[in-house]
Amino acid sequence: MVSDEIIRVLMVNDLDSIKSLMLTKNDLEILSWIDGEGETPASALAMRNGVTVVNASTKLKKLFDQGYLNRTLRSSKSGGDEYLYHSKNYQR
Incomplete structure (x- = not known):
């Protein structure tokens, strides 16, 4: 525990590092969504969020x-490679 x-001390001396670790809503x-999905490519998040x-x-x-x-890196259906993102607790 910190x-x-x-x-x-960190906030005074290294505020940029603290800001880089902060999470937005x-x-x-x-x-939370990825935790529920298990693992997901960026394309699924894009469709979900309309981006x-x-x-x-x-x-x-x-x-x-x-x-x-x-x-983890995998071959995509289009023939290229893509990353599947998953939470730290994810077990295959």
Whole structure:
């Protein structure tokens, strides 16, 4: 557990790092949805949220980079590769 004092020091000295880990309401909704789905490609999130695949992919990559999601690479039906994103607790 991180103490309040450590958090205060980080907020004063490294606010950009703290901000980079914060989640928006949309981020939390996405994480909850993925937790219920098990695993999902960016295209499924794009269809669900009515956004482009690029937008959904960027959002999922951000959550992956922040450490909130895992991902695995698979061959897509179109012949290319795509990532499947899943929660840290996901078990195949």
